[in-house]
Amino acid sequence: MKATVLKFAVAAGLMAGVATGAMAQQKSVTIGVSIPAATHGWTGGVVYHAQETAKQLEKGYPGLKVVVKTSPDGASQANALDDLTSQKVDALVVLPFNSDELTNPMREIKKRGTFVTIVDRGLKDPAIQDIYVAGNNPEFGRVAAKYFVDNLKQGNVVVLRGIPTVVDEERVTNFEKALEGSGIKVLDKQYANWNRDDAFKVMQDYLAKHPKIDAVWASDDDMALGVMEAIRQAKREDIKFVLGGAGMKDMVKKVMDGDKMVPANVSYPPSMISTALGVTAAHFYTNAPMRGTYTLNAELITKDNAKNFYFPNSPF
Template sequence: MPIPSRRGVLFGGAAVAAGALATACTGNDPADDAPAAQSAAGGGDNEKPGRAVTIGFSAPAADHGWIAAITKNAQAQAKRYSDVTFRAVEPTNDINQQISAVESLISAKVNALVLLPNDGQQLNQVARKAMDAGIPVVNLDRIFPDKLSYRTWIGGDNYGMGVAAGHYVGRRLKEKGVAKPVIVEIQGIATLPLTQERSKGFADALKTHGFSVTAKQDAKFTVETGNQVAANLLQAHKKIDALWNHDDDQGVGVLAAIKQAGRKEFFMVGGAGSANAMREIKAGGLLEATVTYSPSMAASAVKVARLVAQGRGMTDLVELQAPQSITLASETVTRQNVDSYLPIGFES
């Protein structure tokens, strides 16, 4: 998983209906088969073409399934609009190269900029430069510390991911009648705020069921490390009742280690919502659920950037302008609803 920090107004929860963004910010061309377009619906006047705009886009290199899906979702959504020219710069994991790339978009005078920074702190200044130049920035996922550096932030809910996973684990253990469960947690990178938020949400939710985490270790968001960490935890705990893995990409390695060890006495919950994880869930194996942190947020970012650049708001909201921040809800995918989520799952 990437290195974001998530903040904002809950969108898709109590205050705003879950489909508001998709309904309000629709495309005007027929839907294609891209994952980003699966849930698009009619949205009043916003469905009609508006003023032609150019949207610049910059993101890290696609060396991770979730990051690759971010770019694909953004590209697919932009293609839906006859009034949008999508100008993406070369993806890179080098901070200085991304700064230079964003500066090139500023020089090109794009009408809006969708930016997923490698590091929000280090790209804060160039994002502020864009805003000062009159180019609204839609800050995707990894937040800039200076609110003057972005017009709208949109991303997922890390704390909510932990809460969703914790409640699923707690309820399942109660159903199974387990009194003193061994609960194992495999994190991404332990020092990151996003990981700490996920772990806190997990612990808080478990506490409401009378449970706590027995052991946790970080796996660096890689398949290889996920495999190594899972193997170590399996060796250290001869009996496990439940396991939560923060990231479905590293989960490929976690599942491989579990299968290699021949362990079947526990159930597992994943994180992020990869198609690979969803197929495992559908097959009815050890992986019972995953909690979403969907890269479809990139498609929503393009939708918002288009509206902001055209001076339009979301037709399902009373306010005339798009919100300043949008936090997407973390949803729980199980065997019962997996078919509904598979179309927007990303490939690990």
């Protein structure tokens, strides 16, 4: 995925060079990027990809400056946006903590003529965003559910939820909806905060509570790792597999190697920030139309296609 984005970005850069030629000499564009700080594997991936892509694009597009700001929570993100706009940016690429909270501030920024790109969590008023690069959370839940239906046919499943957010809610609701009418029953669902330690504890408790569990939807790779450690400790043979999500490299590797407990994964690439940056930069340097919504597929990763999703150099 990341490779694709970079290829795209570089290609766009070349195109810019060819298309605009001497024009690029005077052109000066600043893109501000506001993303969550690296407090979780996935957001760590986002930070990594944002920084890498920023470097690539600055090399490819002469006169382009990309300023990346990370924030540990929603309130500090609002402040970071103020700081960025005061630096007179031409475009803002934002992955919001909470899209509802940010809708009004972003509207103000938009009014001043800034080009707005939103990533992953769309604003309440879609008119504000020039570009929206979306991960597909409902699809994420549906793809996972479909895997259970296809491979388990029937049985008991336990679910580990993330942090109570729209993202988590969309995933879990659509997961359950997609299971309706199948032979698969959700025994239990609890929040484990996308955290390995919490997932370990919740899974230990599931194992004490439910004598027969057929499979686990951990919904996130960090949580899947905690879950697997708890299963290993309990030496329970009834659990056939654990399905994580987001495509952490260690987990993709397991899929690639044919690990029985980890037969598949669902992609939700942190490199979507690269896509957003590439498209935003291209908007300024090419004449091709870029405005619109880009929905990235939540793809099922299996042994057959895993190598396309494996990036050993990424921190995630």
